[in-house]
Amino acid sequence: MATLVSRLTGFLRTVVLVATIGLSLVNSSYTVANTLPVSVYQLLLGGVLSSVVVPVLVRAAREDGDGGDGFARLLLSIGAVGLAAATTLATVAAPVLVPLYLSTGDRSDPELAVAFAYLLLPQIFGYGMGALLGAMLNTRGVFGPAAWAPVLNNVVVLAALAVYWLLPPAGAGDAGGIGTMQLLVLGLGTTAGVVAQAAVLVVALRRCAFRWRWRWTWDRRLSAFAGSAAWVLAYVLAGQVGLAVTNRVASAADEGAIAVYANAWLLLQVPYGVLGVSLLTVLMPRMSAAAAAGRLDRVVDDLAIGTRLCTITLLPVAVGFTAFGPALGVALFSWGRSGVEAATVLGETVAVSAFGLLPLAVVMLQLRVFYALDDARTPTLIMLVMTAFRVPAALLAPQVLSAERVVLGLAAVNAAAFGVGAVVGWAWLRVRLGPLHTRATLSVIVRTGVSAALALPAVLAVDRLLGAASTAVTAGRTLVIAAVVGTAVYLTLIWLLRVPFPRYRGSGPR
Structure with missing residues (x-):
């Protein structure tokens, strides 16, 4: 439930943001600046914290007499200072970081992006501490607070956007089409949300009888941790190269392309976030414990279970996104200061990249298996393969597509990269x-795919009967009816085709 509420409020936040600042140059500048704290945090510490720290903490809990509390205090001390x-x-x-992700020219506004960046980059500390605290809670079998914390983040940002609407509109002399007070409210409000998200986890950890005291000593496991961290750093760097190239190509093509690409990607991740991330959060401690005990058969079982669950739940969603992407864009993003034309392009971007939804979930699951096996090297090599595909294909997009279609090509390239991975x-x-x-997994994939494909004609019939979805209201009506009909037909078909629904055994380390 927490993950569902988190994703829904996050989705509402995205919709309200687009309605507030549109899919224009301001949104693209904000998006680039808001990407920077995540990128820097991931590059310096984030990938290590989220992927390596859980297996290390699980081992410390098993090996140390204090249940790993001393090692956890050491990690918190080093992490906070770093x-x-x-x-x-x-x-x-x-001013140096922004140009890495934003091209120069009349279709971008680097000065506005830098102004946003000064307000948003302090999020790095909040993201890092939140990841550390969340990992420590998860290794103690406490998943609720980390799942609910993003809800607080989203509520804070929604409150900031409400204040934004009350401010007077930008004047003719305001640079970038946004006033100083609007800039401050949006930037500081976004950062306040991340800080609140981390702060609530401090309270949750105290309720687990954990007390943080500064600790400065050396632990032999830090050497292994550092070795894994080097590979995770290379993994994140490869991913950032792909993101930087994509953003620069998008910003050179159209002033709103970055905003369209980013919001389409966020929309595509909503079902993955509700289903896939929840699964990974629970599977990671289980797989780490099984790997530490030498039970590779259980690791394989969890991989198979996770892959099949992702297939049954996400594949039909991907088919629906492909069929109704434009209507989805209009229904959700044509409100406020946005418009039907830009929202349609966003929906088309979702449609052409929806085939990457299941590969995204599978890749993330596979990487967690490698990390559970204390192998940070292989995920990096896989990311390098994906980046080697993604970068040349992204650079080719402007050569074969018109400027307004480049964003569609970039989204398709990103989805295909996950297929390769x-x-x-x-x-x-x-x-x-x-x-x-x-063999059993492929059987589930094929039968699920057939079920989703056979359900598609019924869904398209709804679209034809209801007519063109030219407004947010008509598009929303079409989507609701199509979703109800499609879900009913799909569930009937997977029952008739006897698609086996995997049984998940427990939630904690075995």
Whole structure:
């Protein structure tokens, strides 16, 4: 429930943001600046914290007499100092960081993006501490607070957007089409949301009888941690290269392209966030404990269960997004200061990239398997393969597509990169772990795909009967009816085709 509410409020936040500032140059500048704290945090510490710290903490809990509390205090001490230093340096370097993700020219506004960046880069500390605290809660079998914390973040930002609507509109002399007070409310409000998200986890950890005291000593596990961290750093760097190239190509093509691309990607991640992330959060401690105990058969079982659950739940969503992407864009993003034309392009972007939804979930699951096996090297190599595909394809997009269609090509390239990663990852795990229940998994994928494809004509018939979805209201009506009909037909078909629904055994480490 927490994850569902979190994703729904996050989705509402995205919709309200677009209605507030549109899909224009202001949104693109804000999006680039708001990407920076996530990018810097991931590059410096985030990938390590989210992917390596859980297995290390699980092992500390098993090996140490204090249940791993001492090691956790050490990680918090080092993490807090490192994050504070990184936040300070990144904020000072905002004018240098922005051009890495934004092209110059009349279709972009680097000065506005830098102004936003000064207000948003302090989020790095909040993201880092939130990841550390959330990992410590998860290794203690406490998942609720970390799942509910993003809801508070979204509520804070929604409150800031409400204040934004009350402010007078930007004047003719305001640079970038946004006033100083509007800039401050949007920037500081977004940062306040991240800070609140981390602060609530401090309270939750105290309720678990954990007390944070500064600790400065050396632990032998830090050496192994550092070794894994180097590979995770390379993984994140490769991903950031792909993102930087994509953003620069998009900003050179159209002033609203970055906003369209980013919001389409966020919309595509809503079902993954509700279903896939919840699954990964629970599976990671289980797989780490099983790997630490040498039970690779259980790791394989969890991989198969996770893949099949993602297939049954996400594949029909991907088919629906492909069929109704434009209507989805109009229904959700044509309100306020946005418009039907820009919202339609956003929906088309979702439609052409929806085929990457299932590969995204599979890749994320596969990477967690490698991290559970204390292998941070292989995920980096997989990311390098994906980036080697993504970068040349992104650079080719402006050469073969018109300027207004470049964003569609970039979205399709990103989705295809996850398809490449899923195939490479599966082959690599087959070599590493042996048989992966591939035949049974493929059977689920094929039967689920057939069910979704057979349900599609019924859904398209609804679209034809209801007529063109030219407004947010008519598009929303079409989507609701089509979703009800499509879900009913799909569930009937997977029952008739006897698609086996995997049974998930428990939620904690075994």
